[in-house]
Amino acid sequence: MKTLVVLPTYNEILNIEPMLRALRNVVPDCDVLVVDDGSPDGTANKADNLSAELGSIHVLRRSEKSGLGGAYRAGFSWGLEAGYDHFVEIDCDFSHDPKALPDLLRAAESSDVVIGSRYIKGGSIPQWALSRRLLSRGGNQYASLMLGLGVKDATAGFRVYSDDALRGIDFANVRADGYGFQIEMTYRAKQAKLSITEVPISFVDRELGESKMSGHIVIEALLLVTKWALQRPFGR
Numbered sequence: 001m002k003t004l005v006v007l008p009t010y011n012e013i014l015n016i017e018p019m020l021r022a023l024r025n026v027v028p029d030c031d032v033l034v035v036d037d038g039s040p041d042g043t044a045n046k047a048d049n050l051s052a053e054l055g056s057i058h059v060l061r062r063s064e065k066s067g068l069g070g071a072y073r074a075g076f077s078w079g080l081e082a083g084y085d086h087f088v089e090i091d092c093d094f095s096h097d098p099k100a101l102p103d104l105l106r107a108a109e110s111s112d113v114v115i116g117s118r119y120i121k122g123g124s125i126p127q128w129a130l131s132r133r134l135l136s137r138g139g140n141q142y143a144s145l146m147l148g149l150g151v152k153d154a155t156a157g158f159r160v161y162s163d164d165a166l167r168g169i170d171f172a173n174v175r176a177d178g179y180g181f182q183i184e185m186t187y188r189a190k191q192a193k194l195s196i197t198e199v200p201i202s203f204v205d206r207e208l209g210e211s212k213m214s215g216h217i218v219i220e221a222l223l224l225v226t227k228w229a230l231q232r233p234f235g236r
């Protein structure tokens with residue numbers, strides 16, 4: 001496998017170095033593409049400086065903050081062009097434990113799409129209060145039911161895609177950002193009849209830096225799921 005870890009960043013100056021070092025230790029054979037949206041805190045420069053020491057780290061600089069979905073679309077295009085055959089999605093805040101990545105990559109040997117899932121046996125979100133858990137779980141059940149996803153954690157952002165999966169999904173035409181982006185990718189994977197495997201992960205809150213996601217992406221996701229469900233061809 002020739003694997004590219006796509007790491008979207010916006011103001012992750014406190015996390016970028018530990019994250020790149022962790023990835024280098026855990027998956028030394030994987031290349032990394034940092035997709036930075038012009039972070040004013042210098043995240044991209046820090047990543048560039050580390051690339052000399054750590055090797056195989058590329059930095060894609062975009063001029064302004066334009067959402068997680070856009071960052072992944074740009075990263076996937078770059079990686080396909082460069083000839084990678086597997087693509088990892090992971091947040092740069094240690095909510096996704098890089099140590100779980102080998103498990104996901106192993107599953108990717110026999111599945112087009114692998115999702116690090118909080119809502120299958122063995123998965124967990126130890127720090128979340130019941131209210132937040134119910135909101136996330138409920139949103140996932142709604143999306144799964146409305147779109148026939150057959151997936152327990154469609155909003156999860158710790159994933160592996162094969163190159164063929166990305167082409168089958170036609171990712172460049174995915175419109176949504178935030179959680180909606182993950183759901184839309186899953187829905188398109190399902191429609192393209194790709195195999196999807198969920199692997200249990202533990203999702204923890206970030207310790208350093210601040211969340212970049214705002215409340216409106218939850219609403220965006222709910223509206224999009226409802227819209228897609230209404231447009232969905234019967235039985236698909």
Ligand SMILES: Nc1nc2c(ncn2[C@@H]2O[C@H](COP(=O)(O)OP(=O)(O)O)[C@@H](O)[C@H]2O)c(=O)[nH]1
Nearest residue numbers: 008009010037066067068071091092211212213
């Ligand atoms: N390039 C880029 N990265 C982003 C953007 N928004 C969030 N991120 C990154 O996406 C990952 C997840 O974002 P985060 O703020 O932790 O979202 P949360 O976990 O849902 O609160 C982190 O690595 C962020 O730095 C964006 O607009 N552009």
Ligand SMILES: [Mg+2]
Nearest residue numbers: 091093095206
């Ligand atoms: Mg986060």
